Amino acid sequence: MGPNARTPRTAVAVIGAGAVGGVVASALHRAGHDVTVCVRTRFDELRIENGARVERFPVRVVTDPSDLKPVRWVLLAVKSFDTESAATWLRSLCDEDTTVVVLQNGVEQTEGVQDLAPRASLVPALVYIQAERLAPGRIRLGYGDSFQVPRGPWAEELAELFEGSGMTVDVAEDLTTAMWRKLMLNIAVNSLTALTLRRMEVFQDAHVRELALGLMREASAVGGALGARLTEEDVQRTLAFTAEFAADNGTSMLYDRLAGRPLEYDALNGAVVRQAEKLGIDVPLNRAVTALLQALRPLDTGEAGVPRLPRAA
Numbered sequence: 001m002g003p004n005a006r007t008p009r010t011a012v013a014v015i016g017a018g019a020v021g022g023v024v025a026s027a028l029h030r031a032g033h034d035v036t037v038c039v040r041t042r043f044d045e046l047r048i049e050n051g052a053r054v055e056r057f058p059v060r061v062v063t064d065p066s067d068l069k070p071v072r073w074v075l076l077a078v079k080s081f082d083t084e085s086a087a088t089w090l091r092s093l094c095d096e097d098t099t100v101v102v103l104q105n106g107v108e109q110t111e112g113v114q115d116l117a118p119r120a121s122l123v124p125a126l127v128y129i130q131a132e133r134l135a136p137g138r139i140r141l142g143y144g145d146s147f148q149v150p151r152g153p154w155a156e157e158l159a160e161l162f163e164g165s166g167m168t169v170d171v172a173e174d175l176t177t178a179m180w181r182k183l184m185l186n187i188a189v190n191s192l193t194a195l196t197l198r199r200m201e202v203f204q205d206a207h208v209r210e211l212a213l214g215l216m217r218e219a220s221a222v223g224g225a226l227g228a229r230l231t232e233e234d235v236q237r238t239l240a241f242t243a244e245f246a247a248d249n250g251t252s253m254l255y256d257r258l259a260g261r262p263l264e265y266d267a268l269n270g271a272v273v274r275q276a277e278k279l280g281i282d283v284p285l286n287r288a289v290t291a292l293l294q295a296l297r298p299l300d301t302g303e304a305g306v307p308r309l310p311r312a313a
C-alpha cells in the first residue's frame with residue numbers, strides 16, 4: 001500500500017524491533033512510510049504473524065548508528081532496562097525537530113530519556129497490544145492495535161502519521177489516570193505470569209485472582225495519591241479484563257523469563273513501591289512480588305536454549 005493521501009511519506013526510525021517495535025514498524029511501513037528499524041540482533045526480514053495470517057515487511061534494518069541522520073519521528077521500543085543502551089541511536093537520530101515516542105510500560109517512561117536526547121521532544125505512549133517476539137524479526141501479534149498519547153501538539157500529527165497503518169493513536173485526556181490504570185494491569189499480569197510461568201489462563205485460578213486484586217488495590221491507592229482517578233470499580237474492571245486475553249497469551253515479562261532475559265520489574269511493581277515509599281503508603285504485596293522477581297534464578301533450559309516448559313495446556 002502506498003502513502004496515504006494526507007500524510008506524505010515520512011522517514012521514521014524504530015529503536016528496538018521486538019514485539020512492540022516490530023508491530024509498530026510494520027504498521028508504519030503499511031502506511032507507506034520510510035521505516036528504519038535499529039536493532040541489536042540483526043535479522044533479514046520483519047515478519048508479523050496474526051492468527052493464520054503471516055505478513056512480511058521490507059523495512060530497512062540497521063545495526064550501526066553511524067549510518068543514520070536525524071529524523072522527525074523516533075519510536076523507542078526497547079525494554080526500560082535497555083533505555084540507556086539506546087543512547088547512541090538517539091544521538092544519531094535526534095535533533096531539535098525530532099519527537100521521540102517512548103513505547104514502554106510503567107509510569108516513568110520518559111525519565112532518563114531526555115538526557116539521552118536533549119534536543120528532542122518526548123512523548124510517553126501507553127501501548128494497547130499483546131505481542132510476543134518468537135525470534136529476531138519474527139513477532140506474533142495476539143491482540144490490539146492502538147496506543148495512547150497525552151494531548152499535545154504532536155498528538156494530531158502522530159494520528160496522521162499512523163493513518164492507513166491499521167493502528168490508531170488515541171489521546172489520553174487524563175494521562176495520570178490512564179498510566180496508573182495500565183500499570184494496575186501490568187503489575188498484576190506481568191508479575192504473576194512470570195512468577196508462575198503460566199500464561200493468561202492462570203487468572204482463572206481464584207487464589208491468583210485474589211492476589212491480583214490485592215496488587216491492583218495497592219497500585220490504585222498510590223496512583224490515587226498522585227492524582228489518578230481510580231476506584232474499586234476500575235480495579236474490578238481491570239481484573240475482569242484478564243478474561244479478554246486468549247488463555248495462551250502471555251506477557252512481556254513472562255516471555256523475558258522464558259528466554260532468560262532480564263525482567264522489567266523495576267519499572268512496574270518496583271515503581272509502585274518507589275512511589276509508595278515517597279508517599280508513606282504501605283504496599284506489602286508489591287514489595288513481596290518485587291523481591292521475588294528480583295531474586296529469581298535463570299530457568300533451566302534445554303539443549304537449544306529453550307526452557308523446559310510446556311505452552312498452556
Ligand SMILES: NC(=O)C1=CN([C@@H]2O[C@H](COP(=O)(O)OP(=O)(O)OC[C@H]3O[C@@H](n4cnc5c(N)ncnc54)[C@H](OP(=O)(O)O)[C@@H]3O)[C@@H](O)[C@H]2O)C=CC1
Nearest residue numbers: 016018019020039040041078082085104105130131133252
Ligand atoms: N509485548 C507486549 O505485548 C507489550 C509490551 N509493552 C512494553 O513495551 C516495551 C517493549 O517491550 P517488548 O516489545 O515486549 O520487548 P521485546 O523484548 O520483545 O523487544 C525489545 C527489543 O529491543 C531490542 N533492544 C534492546 N536494546 C537495544 C538497543 N540498544 N538497540 C537496539 N535494539 C535494542 C531487543 O533486541 P534483542 O533482540 O537484541 O534482545 C528487542 O528486540 C516494554 O516496556 C514492555 O513492557 C507494552 C504493551 C504490550
Ligand SMILES: CC(C)(CO)C(=O)C(=O)O
Nearest residue numbers: 128129130189250251252
Ligand atoms: C499484558 C500486556 C500484553 C497488556 O497490553 C502488556 O502490557 C505486556 O505484556 O507487557
